[in-house]
Amino acid sequence: MKKIITLVSLALGIGASVAHAHGVWIAPSSTILSAPQFVTFDAASSSVPFMIDHRPLVIDLLTISAPDGSKVTPVNVMKGELRTVFDAKLEQQGTYRLELLRSGFRASWKDAEDKPKRFMGTAEALAKEVPSDAKDLKVTETDSRMENFVTVGKPTVLKTTGKGLELIAATHPNDLVTGEPVEFTFLVDGKPTEGVEVAIIRSQTRYRNSTEEKTYKTDKNGQLKVTLSEAGMYWLDADFKDNKVSNKVAKERTLAYVVTFEVLPQ
Amino acid sequence: MRKWVPALIPALVAGVFANQAVAGEITVKVTIPQINTAEYHRPYVAIWIEKPDQSVQNNLAVWYSQKKTDKGEQSDKWLKDLRQWWRKSGREQSLPMDGITGATKAVGEHAMTFVEGKAPLANLPAGQYNIAVEAAREKGGREVVRVPFTWPVKKVEQAKASGQQELGNIAIELKP
Numbered sequence: 001m002k003k004i005i006t007l008v009s010l011a012l013g014i015g016a017s018v019a020h021a022h023g024v025w026i027a028p029s030s031t032i033l034s035a036p037q038f039v040t041f042d043a044a045s046s047s048v049p050f051m052i053d054h055r056p057l058v059i060d061l062l063t064i065s066a067p068d069g070s071k072v073t074p075v076n077v078m079k080g081e082l083r084t085v086f087d088a089k090l091e092q093q094g095t096y097r098l099e100l101l102r103s104g105f106r107a108s109w110k111d112a113e114d115k116p117k118r119f120m121g122t123a124e125a126l127a128k129e130v131p132s133d134a135k136d137l138k139v140t141e142t143d144s145r146m147e148n149f150v151t152v153g154k155p156t157v158l159k160t161t162g163k164g165l166e167l168i169a170a171t172h173p174n175d176l177v178t179g180e181p182v183e184f185t186f187l188v189d190g191k192p193t194e195g196v197e198v199a200i201i202r203s204q205t206r207y208r209n210s211t212e213e214k215t216y217k218t219d220k221n222g223q224l225k226v227t228l229s230e231a232g233m234y235w236l237d238a239d240f241k242d243n244k245v246s247n248k249v250a251k252e253r254t255l256a257y258v259v260t261f262e263v264l265p266q
Numbered sequence: 267m268r269k270w271v272p273a274l275i276p277a278l279v280a281g282v283f284a285n286q287a288v289a290g291e292i293t294v295k296v297t298i299p300q301i302n303t304a305e306y307h308r309p310y311v312a313i314w315i316e317k318p319d320q321s322v323q324n325n326l327a328v329w330y331s332q333k334k335t336d337k338g339e340q341s342d343k344w345l346k347d348l349r350q351w352w353r354k355s356g357r358e359q360s361l362p363m364d365g366i367t368g369a370t371k372a373v374g375e376h377a378m379t380f381v382e383g384k385a386p387l388a389n390l391p392a393g394q395y396n397i398a399v400e401a402a403r404e405k406g407g408r409e410v411v412r413v414p415f416t417w418p419v420k421k422v423e424q425a426k427a428s429g430q431q432e433l434g435n436i437a438i439e440l441k442p
Contacts, residue, residue, distance in 0.1 A: 034346035034356065154357045175353065264349055 024057060024258055025049045025235050026098060026148045031174050031262040033152045036091045044083040048211060049235035050203040056084040061101060067094025067156045095156040095174060098148035105141055105250055109134035123247040141245045144256035149173045162190030165240055165255035173261040181227045186238055188255060192222025196240045203233040231265040289382040290419040291441045296399055297375045297434030307404040308370035309432055310344060312351035316396040322355040323395060326386055327378060328367045347402035350410055390417050401432040411436045
């Protein structure tokens with residue numbers, strides 16, 4: 001009996017992790033600067049955003065783009081047990097964009113002994129490692145984008161790429177203050193999309209009894225309106241599913257978008 | 267050229283030729299309070315005229331340290347701590363601003379008179395405004411105080427507000 005319960009909860013656990021890129025975050029030491037300087041970042045995956053309690057984030061695929069489009073190399077990279085740390089020198093006026101794009105295929109199935117198996121990787125590796133006639137085989141394509149913005153001086157207008165799940169904020173993410181409503185538009189492959197599920201959590205959850213997570217869904221224009229009444233660092237996660245797969249091995253595509261932004265008091 | 271013409275027409279219509287006596291003026295008195303603390307640094311202060319929608323009409327004064335720190339850091343590094351002014355105007359400006367930026371000021375009352383037609387007040391359109399004063403202090407706090415006024419000035423008037431922490435009395439005197 002105990003075994004069955006374990007198996008059920010494990011299966012549920014897998015389901016949850018597919019649906020949500022939960023608890024993956026990058027937190028900058030500053031988001032608004034009035035002079036060029038170094039900024040330091042923490043990056044981790046954890047039980048709750050901004051809580052350093054689980055694993056460091058692998059940042060091999062991270063890019064930092066300066067306002068003029070040139071790339072900045074992170075320095076003093078330290079991968080600790082619980083978090084990754086890196087610094088970046090921001091020398092230009094305008095908005096720097098940190099971007100961590102991850103895509104691939106996930107598979108789950110049961111082997112001959114009915115044990116649950118999982119795979120994550122490219123479509124080619126999947127073809128080699130996952131038996132195509134496996135029991136209860138489920139293959140999903142995943143595509144996630146994680147972003148962070150830091151501005152020196154005046155914010156720069158942000159551009160989107162038209163690929164995957166992206167955000168256009170009517171107020172620049174480095175221009176948010178308490179009490180002023182913000183309008184978010186979510187794009188899937190460049191098109192405003194209805195039904196994107198969004199969760200927002202303010203930092204420092206340890207010092208309150210509830211995470212006070214707020215959830216939203218985009219309307220038919222791909223929009224949602226939020227008024228953040230408390231100052232702090234916020235984590236926003238957006239998720240969407242469709243069947244626009246790049247490889248027929250998967251039937252479904254899950255898209256995720258994560259951004260960290262700071263809201264200042266008036 | 268564009269700025270010249272509108273400035274000239276009302277003056278000609280009124281038949282007044284640069285007569286200072288009829289130009290409205292605002293005197294702003296800002297008190298930087300004495301704060302007893304182990305390590306006191308003079309606050310950074312921004313003073314501006316704010317429109318009813320809280321956008322900035324005119325910057326009047328910005329006091330900050332323009333020296334480099336011991337570490338060679340530019341001291342405009344801390345200007346963002348005047349966070350409301352920074353968001354609404356500071357980040358748009360090229361610093362230092364001529365006739366507006368200056369060194370930090372000592373504890374006490376500092377009076378400044380701004381005259382119509384002269385920078386930085388220039389030609390203020392008729393309307394409701396605030397004088398906004400924001401102060402931020404290293405190892406200290408931050409505060410904004412607003413004093414409302416109506417322009418143009420019809421008769422001599424005074425208005426006052428008071429800060430709680432980083433600012434003392436903010437008094438304005440209006441003269442037609």
